[in-house]
Amino acid sequence: xxxxxxxxxxxxxxxxxNGANDVxxxxxxxxxxxxxxxxxxxxxxxxxxxxxxGLSGLVATAMVKxxxxxxxxxxxxxSSILATAVLAGAVLWVxxxxxSGLPVxxxxxxxxxxxxxGLIAFGTEGLLWEGIGKKxxxxxxxxxxxxxxxxxxxxxxxxxxxxxxxxTCLCVMPTARALVMIDTQGATRTLFQTAxxxxxxxxxxxxxxxxxxKGLVVSLDSIHWCSSGLASLARGMNDAPKIAIMLLGSAVTxxxxxxxxxxxxxxxxxxMGLGSxxxxxxxxxxxxxxxxxxxxxxGLSANLTTSSLVFVSxxxGLPVxxxxxxxxxxxxxxxxxGLSSIRWPTVRDMxxxxxxxxxxxxxxxxxxxxxFAKLV
Numbered sequence: 001x002x003x004x005x006x007x008x009x010x011x012x013x014x015x016x017x018n019g020a021n022d023v024x025x026x027x028x029x030x031x032x033x034x035x036x037x038x039x040x041x042x043x044x045x046x047x048x049x050x051x052x053x054g055l056s057g058l059v060a061t062a063m064v065k066x067x068x069x070x071x072x073x074x075x076x077x078x079s080s081i082l083a084t085a086v087l088a089g090a091v092l093w094v095x096x097x098x099x100s101g102l103p104v105x106x107x108x109x110x111x112x113x114x115x116x117x118g119l120i121a122f123g124t125e126g127l128l129w130e131g132i133g134k135k136x137x138x139x140x141x142x143x144x145x146x147x148x149x150x151x152x153x154x155x156x157x158x159x160x161x162x163x164x165x166x167x168t169c170l171c172v173m174p175t176a177r178a179l180v181m182i183d184t185q186g187a188t189r190t191l192f193q194t195a196x197x198x199x200x201x202x203x204x205x206x207x208x209x210x211x212x213x214k215g216l217v218v219s220l221d222s223i224h225w226c227s228s229g230l231a232s233l234a235r236g237m238n239d240a241p242k243i244a245i246m247l248l249g250s251a252v253t254x255x256x257x258x259x260x261x262x263x264x265x266x267x268x269x270x271x272m273g274l275g276s277x278x279x280x281x282x283x284x285x286x287x288x289x290x291x292x293x294x295x296x297x298x299g300l301s302a303n304l305t306t307s308s309l310v311f312v313s314x315x316x317g318l319p320v321x322x323x324x325x326x327x328x329x330x331x332x333x334x335x336x337x338g339l340s341s342i343r344w345p346t347v348r349d350m351x352x353x354x355x356x357x358x359x360x361x362x363x364x365x366x367x368x369x370x371x372f373a374k375l376v
Contacts (some may be wrong), residue, residue, distance in 0.1 A: 052236020089365025
């Protein structure tokens with residue numbers, strides 16, 4: 001098989017693995033707090049992930065520059081073998097982690113793979129260690145700590161809102177201008193009164209239910225759905241540009257081609273969507289059920305934290321880990337309920353997977369580079 005074709009297949013495989021592992025980060029709170037079942041939540045996350053990946057071209061420039069130019073020393077002539085080895089190392093590790101139900105960072109896997117294959121190809125002098133530290137490792141280390149703090153602040157606001165706001169229901173009056181309730185003693189009370197027939201009524205959902213009216217209800221659950229969609233959108237925008245790894249070497253020059261960029265992003269978006277839909281349940285179950293119990297407001301707080309931090313990072317071109325942000329948000333919400341509310345064995349396994357990701361993907365990429373160098 002031609003090496004360039006094999007590289008493209010690896011890119012799509014990485015996008016598929018990313019979707020399977022990362023779709024959980026935006027929808028686990030929907031399932032964990034009882035707002036949605038697994039099938040509905042995964043469909044919701046898949047749709048918005050695909051949309052975000054398709055829109056990622058709007059913010060791709062900074063991310064592409066980070067991964068294609070900010071990690072290798074100037075003057076180092078990268079090759080298609082290097083790109084293929086990096087992709088192979090990242091794909092293998094993310095697939096193994098997904099199969100095990102462990103939420104890991106694709107960004108971490110790519111970074112480790114670049115370092116591992118780069119060391120074999122160029123030695124220590126071929127890598128920009130300062131750039132790797134500042135542009136990759138520092139955001140990845142700080143993002144979990146930031147998520148822990150932000151989730152606490154956001155949850156205090158959401159909890160206050162939940163206590164004071166029942167929601168809003170928009171109903172349409174029937175063919176009468178007033179709706180009157182008669183109690184068991186025969187007394188009457190006007191529930192709604194309007195100036196014209198068929199005029200809309202805005203009130204709390206409980207009033208509409210008592211009056212037998214049906215309409216559009218906006219509640220905390222509605223906001224939770226929106227925050228989940230926004231988190232999935234942000235995740236797609238943040239992760240899809242990491243196809244820049246395919247652009248190492250001679251492929252970098254083709255990124256300026258609009259048609260090439262569009263085809264690449266569409267392919268990655270579709271592959272991420274397929275991975276999310278076909279293989280996203282295993283990791284979702286771990287985050288939704290095995291970390292901590294969540295109610296509606298807690299799940300909403302965790303999702304708002306994830307969506308805001310990941311979206312800002314995507315726009316700024318900072319390759320933060322959606323895995324670290326989302327998982328840390330859920331852990332942070334659990335900590336507000338006390339240490340005993342956290343299932344620490346699950347958290348231990350997750351953190352261990354985060355730590356192992358860099359060396360594991362580096363080793364796999366180094367072995368892949370050694371193998372491809374002999375075969376080509």
